[in-house]
Amino acid sequence: MIPHTLSPPALAVRCAGVVKSFGTDETLVRVLHGIDLDIPAGELTMLVGPSGCGKTTLLSIIAGILSFEEGEASIFGTPIHSLKGADLVRFRRQTLGFIFQQYNLLPALSASENAAVPLLAAGVGRVTAIRRAEELLAQLGLGAHLKKLPNQLSGGQQQRVAIARALVHNPKLVVCDEPTAALDAQSGQTVMALLRDAALAPDRGVIVVTHDNRIYSYADRIAEMSDGRITRVARTPAQKVA
Amino acid sequence: MxxxxxxxxxLYxxxxxxxxLVFGVMFATLLMAQQTSIFVGLMARTANQITDVREANVWVMDPRVRYVDEPEPMPATDLDRVRSVDGIAWAVPMYKGLTNVRAPGGVLNQVFLLGIDDASLVGAPKTMLLGSVEDLRLPDAIIIDRAGFEFIWPGEALELGRRVEMNDRTAVIVGISEPAPPFTTFPIVHTRYTNALRFTPGGRNRMSYVVARAEDGQAPEAVARHIEATTGLQARTTTEFQWQTIQYYLQRTGIPVNFGITVTLGFIVGAAIVGQTFYIFxxxxxxxxxxxxxxxxxxxxxxxMVLLQGSVVALVGYGLGVGLSAGFFVATANVTALRGFYMPWQIMIGTAGAVLAIMVVSIFAxxxxxxxxxxxxxxxG
Structure with a gap:
């Protein structure tokens, strides 16, 4: 059972004292040192920082695909650390949308079929799922590429398919891992603009892990990390990290 | 769904x-099904001359006989001893041996000569392509099998009336038969028992087998045991003698080992290809x-999802492999050297089991x- 939502709906993610280590005994490495972070709904929050600072680890914890030793993490009030097994998988399926650095599209499926995968996984019929995916892809400017396979699309187009896949089931939280890392500057800008337009909603949070300072302008809030700690949170465009 | x-x-x-993946399963299936079927067919051929004598269900022979192609001559009096045993409906003599046939032009061929009872013609060929079994009653008459005719006169049309010499005696072909193929390529010649003795040199004791039938209501096994106890001869039911002959070839020849190696290689190579490819996939x-x-x-x-992918590969590959194997036997049904071979359903099931084992290992790995x-x-990243 997924626990009842207790927190105010305006808070998409809340992390309090999250600690995460890898390895055991002598090889134990602590990568997150008590992370405290609130991510409001209706905003696009970026997690930035140098390689190895723990951004992806924190994102994985927020996404419910990595456990942690101490602290609490909740998504729209649901403490994900209390979810196990099938409940956690179901929670991810219903609540989260994923955008990956390497897109991770299924090479044998067309753009519309790829975008429909979360609906198919949720048991929606194939025809309905693909129709809904096609509507979304059309909104993202891929109406002419619905039947193309990933290898027939450019990197930017593939990432737009990934955006559609992340949004097609209307998740409450969208997590993006380096969504522009594999794209040229122009494609990166286009993808971020589309992501912001399509994903942002008052009842949805968007988290983007990135190294790419050219896309910082698309963030409502930037959390900077260093050595497993949040070192700074900039809440307005004027305060954004340079 | x-x-x-x-x-x-x-997958697609x-x-x-x-x-x-499909090729791997197909290859393994084809090799296992086809080679095993040929092996079984070959082994069955070793005993075809026993099963072709459909009228009899008991074979009596010298105790030293190990398989059908190695008869030890018995005295003619043994026929009467067998006939005197309770439970026997009838018993007739049979000659079986190798002899030389000299065709016009001096070509010499070795043949299986089967001498069947003059009166009853028990053991005569069941399928005649030309002529009639009854014509065996004519003087010097012989019936030769189609493969033998084509072996002696390659490329010539089947024809009755041709003369050959056996043991310096003339024999006339009065019929051409299509018996179950033998293990070796020797032609099969049927003649009457008394003719067979004339066509072959030898001593006093010439009878190879006594073929008999148990009376209705008598179990052939019980009758065979009774004959052994009464006469001291070796008696076997048709099925027992068939398996005794097959067993001899299994134990005394390298055939099972060779086929076993081929089939095992098919399994191993198939498993390696499929296992590795599926794992990489x-x-x-x-x-x-x-x-x-x-x-x-x-x-x-x-x-x-993975199980479904593996199952589809197994089904498609197995279907193609079994189909090709069956196609081979259909296509070669009229090839003399391969006639009579077919794929028994037990081999199809056994091959399916082997393919299942390959896929289960591949899937679970x-x-x-x-x-x-x-x-x-x-x-x-």
Whole structure:
């Protein structure tokens, strides 16, 4: 059972004292040192920082695909650390949308079929799922590429398919891992603009892990990390990290 | 259901691997089914001259006989001793031996000569292509099998009335038969028992077998045991003698070892190709499986997807392999050297079991990787 939502709906993610280590005994490495972070709904929050600072680890914890030793993490009030097994998988399926650095599209499926995968996984019929995916892809400017396979699309187009896949089931939280890392500057800008337009909603949070300072302008809030700690949170465009 | 469709798309989408997997299963199936069928057919051939004597169900012979092609001559009086045993409906003599046939032009061929009872013609060929079994009653008459005729007179049309010499005596072909093929390539010549004795040199004791039939209501096995107890001769039912002959060839020749090696290689090579390719197929899709896991596809669903992919490969590959194997036997049905071979249903089931074993090992070796896959893999570049 997924626990009842207790927190105010305006808070998409809340992390309090999250600690995460890898390895055991002598090889134990602590990568997150008590992370405290609130991510409001209706905003696009970026997690930035140098390689190895723990951004992806924190994102994985927020996404419910990595456990942690101490602290609490909740998504729209649901403490994900209390979810196990099938409940956690179901929670991810219903609540989260994923955008990956390497897109991770299924090479044998067309753009519309790829975008429909979360609906198919949720048991929606194939025809309905693909129709809904096609509507979304059309909104993202891929109406002419619905039947193309990933290898027939450019990197930017593939990432737009990934955006559609992340949004097609209307998740409450969208997590993006380096969504522009594999794209040229122009494609990166286009993808971020589309992501912001399509994903942002008052009842949805968007988290983007990135190294790419050219896309910082698309963030409502930037959390900077260093050595497993949040070192700074900039809440307005004027305060954004340079 | 929808994810089953995704699984199949993933499988069909990687055409090179899909065809490689199907080819692997098909190759293994073809090799196992076809070679095992030929092996079984060959072994059956060793005993075809026993099963062709359909009228009899008991064979009596010298106690030293180990298989049908190694008869020890018995005195003619043994026929009467067998006939005197209770439970015997009838018993007739049979001659079986190798002799030389000299065709016009001096060509010499060795043949199986089968001498059957003059009065009853028990053991005569059941399928005649030309002529009649009754014509064996004519002087010096012989019936030769089609393969033998073509062996002695290659490329010539089947024809009655041709004369050959056996033991300096003239024999006339009055019929051409199509018996079950023998293990060796020697022609099969049927004649009357008394003719057979004339056509072959030898001493006083010339009778190879007594073929008999148990009275109605008498079990052939019991009658055979009774004959042994009463006469001291070796008596076997048709089935017992058939298996005794097959067993001899199994134990005394390298045939089972050779075929066993081929079939085992088919299994091993098939398992290696399929196992490795399927494993690589799954491993190369690991990122995709990881993404599906992250998105919220359960382990159970992923396992079902991998099982479905493996099952489809097994079914398609097995179907093609068995189809090709069956096609081989259909296509070679009229080839003299391969006639009579077919694929028994037991071999189809056995091959299916072997393919199932290959796929189960392949699937579970790959499945383990998917089950323990950390979905966080998708966030690692």
């Amino acid at each position: 929808a994810m089953a469709w995704v699984a199949l798309q993933m 989408g990687d055409r090179a691997k899909y065809f490689g 799954v491993v190369e899709n690991m990122k995709q499986f990881g993404a599906l896991k992250a998105i919220g596809v359960t382990n159970t669903t992923l396992a079902g 790959s499945l383990r990787r998917v089950m323990v896959l950390d979905p966080a893999i998708v966030f690692r």
